[in-house]
Amino acid sequence: MATPKVLATHRLFDAARKTLQDNCDVEYWEKSERPPREEVLRRVKDKEGLICLLTEKVDDELLQAAPKLRIAANVAVGYDNIDVPACTKRGVVATNTPGVLDETTADFAWTLMMAVARRLGEGDVLARSGNWKGWDLDQLVGTDVWGKTLGIVGFGRIGRAMARRAGGFQMRVIYTDAVRAPADAEKELRAEYRDMNELLAEADFISVHTPLLPETHGLFNAAKFQRMKRTAFLINTSRGPVVDEAALVAALEDGKIAGAALDVYEKEPVIHPGLRRSNVVLAPHIASASLETRTKMACMAAENVIALLQGRRPANVLNPEALKG
Numbered sequence: 503m504a505t506p507k508v509l510a511t512h513r514l515f516d517a518a519r520k521t522l523q524d525n526c527d528v529e530y531w532e533k534s535e536r537p538p539r540e541e542v543l544r545r546v547k548d549k550e551g552l553i554c555l556l557t558e559k560v561d562d563e564l565l566q567a568a569p570k571l572r573i574a575a576n577v578a579v580g581y582d583n584i585d586v587p588a589c590t591k592r593g594v595v596a597t598n599t600p601g602v603l604d605e606t607t608a609d610f611a612w613t614l615m616m617a618v619a620r621r622l623g624e625g626d627v628l629a630r631s632g633n634w635k636g637w638d639l640d641q642l643v644g645t646d647v648w649g650k651t652l653g654i655v656g657f658g659r660i661g662r663a664m665a666r667r668a669g670g671f672q673m674r675v676i677y678t679d680a681v682r683a684p685a686d687a688e689k690e691l692r693a694e695y696r697d698m699n700e701l702l703a704e705a706d707f708i709s710v711h712t713p714l715l716p717e718t719h720g721l722f723n724a725a726k727f728q729r730m731k732r733t734a735f736l737i738n739t740s741r742g743p744v745v746d747e748a749a750l751v752a753a754l755e756d757g758k759i760a761g762a763a764l765d766v767y768e769k770e771p772v773i774h775p776g777l778r779r780s781n782v783v784l785a786p787h788i789a790s791a792s793l794e795t796r797t798k799m800a801c802m803a804a805e806n807v808i809a810l811l812q813g814r815r816p817a818n819v820l821n822p823e824a825l826k827g
């Protein structure tokens with residue numbers, strides 16, 4: 503049997519390449535800049551497998567250009583870049599990388615929360631500037647994190663990892679989700695359920711962990727900011743379009759909330775210029791970017807592709823209807 507052909511739109515990590523090398527004939531996009539769309543469409547033509555990043559749209563256009571494609575493996579847990587129904591219609595299995603990035607992403611959401619509360623971005627700029635005149639009693643005074651109320655929006659794996667971290671900071675945890683967590687999970691995580699409006703009114707820090715869905719698109723809008731405490735902060739490591747950026751900028755300008763810390767944006771890599779404010783911490787979509795975790799994600803995507811192309815069921819199938827037999 504011929505070795506199946508696979509396109510990887512990134513050079514990936516050595517561990518993933520090693521896994522792939524004995525099992526597939528992989529064409530890698532080796533350059534550090536992202537491949538132009540035409541290149542992807544041209545290179546995917548004769549491939550049975552695709553390993554792609556969340557910056558690649560796997561839509562009708564791509565699927566049409568790839569008549570032999572059997573699997574599209576996203577190296578990400580979020581898969582709003584993949585038109586899953588379009589994949590299913592063409593019998594293409596879609597996979598993602600759940601589970602391996604929860605703790606790393608929660609670590610980073612926590613980092614953002616601490617950074618914005620304690621004004622680390624501003625402090626870093628001052629310390630490097632050459633203009634720092636030394637310790638002063640009221641210099642860059644921020645807000646305590648410990649002992650405050652953390653509001654988690656989206657209580658899946660990452661939201662729960664966030665809740666677990668709150669114990670060490672003596673925080674009260676409240677959460678909201680479309681589905682209430684089982685009582686034993688609430689008990690273990692010391693998290694109390696609230697409806698969205700209650701959470702908005704009570705939380706000092708709101709950390710967003712929902713997937714991007716039609717129901718969560720623009721979830722944080724002007725009305726939501728209006729309900730938040732004027733002293734509260736918004737942290738978003740989920741997907742940019744969950745927050746209406748223009749409404750966020752207006753809320754920050756009007757002092758409706760105290761600040762924000764963001765890793766994701768509505769139109770990446772474009773960042774709304776109104777977000778470049780001293781009470782906003784900005785990161786370039788790196789919440790899962792530890793070497794350990796990104797390596798695991800790449801390996802997971804590689805294993806998904808190998809499994810399918812060898813006739814086994816991949817571990818992380820998003821559209822089981824597309825599996826044959």
Ligand code: GLV
Pocket residue numbers: 556577578579580581603790
């Ligand atoms: C990163 O944003 C991911 O979805 O894995």
